[in-house]
Amino acid sequence: MDARRxxxxxxxxxxxxxxxxKHVFNPAGLAVVVLLLSSSGVWIxxxxxxxxxxxxxxxxxxxxxxxxxxxxxxxxxxxxxSHAALLFARAEWLGDPWPIPLHQLQSGSLLIFTFFMISxxxxxxxxxxxxxxxxxAVAAVAHYLAFFVQERPALYFxxxxxxxxxxxxxxxxPAPRFVWTALAFKGASR
Numbered sequence: 001m002d003a004r005r006x007x008x009x010x011x012x013x014x015x016x017x018x019x020x021x022k023h024v025f026n027p028a029g030l031a032v033v034v035l036l037l038s039s040s041g042v043w044i045x046x047x048x049x050x051x052x053x054x055x056x057x058x059x060x061x062x063x064x065x066x067x068x069x070x071x072x073x074x075x076x077x078x079x080x081x082s083h084a085a086l087l088f089a090r091a092e093w094l095g096d097p098w099p100i101p102l103h104q105l106q107s108g109s110l111l112i113f114t115f116f117m118i119s120x121x122x123x124x125x126x127x128x129x130x131x132x133x134x135x136x137a138v139a140a141v142a143h144y145l146a147f148f149v150q151e152r153p154a155l156y157f158x159x160x161x162x163x164x165x166x167x168x169x170x171x172x173x174p175a176p177r178f179v180w181t182a183l184a185f186k187g188a189s190r
Contacts, residue, residue, distance in 0.1 A: 022166070025164075026163060033153075036153055063116065071121070072124060076115050076119045079118050109155075113155050118134075118159060125169040127169070129173055130170065137165070138159050139158075142157070142159075
């Protein structure tokens with residue numbers, strides 16, 4: 001009974017944070033931000049996932065499968081390229097060598113964010129142009145928060161700050177909404 005009640009409570013909050021069937025906030029991102037803002041004992045370490053090649057390969061392979069299935073590869077690419085361009089532009093402006101932004105791009109937490117947070121089909125814009133605008137806006141605000149305000153969890157704050165804009169972007173740039181479909185395997189009975 002207790003487990004069913006917890007599932008019911010989670011479902012209630014997902015419904016509460018929807019408008020016209022679309023999530024207003026990325027549920028995992030919102031949870032991270034609420035925890036960060038509500039407790040001094042919570043933090044995010046960008047290095048917790050490491051920066052080794054095997055982890056990047058594992059995340060990349062998993063991401064390709066998931067993003068291809070949900071047709072959101074474009075937003076991950078838009079975000080990563082926007083974030084990378086801002087890091088390299090900053091390095092050029094400061095006269096830093098390029099290994100610095102290259103190292104910043106090797107963060108496992110950045111890959112998790114890029115491939116599994118910002119690309120969530122229920123919280124990202126429906127149109128490709130909308131996804132580009134959203135990805136660039138999140139990257140730009142995260143860059144500002146990280147380097148001018150010195151906020152370590154800048155990616156999460158930027159994502160949650162821009163999440164409500166998805167509803168406006170979808171209204172201004174209408175496109176078919178993502179819908180999960182049931183997979184029917186050959187030979188499987190229902």
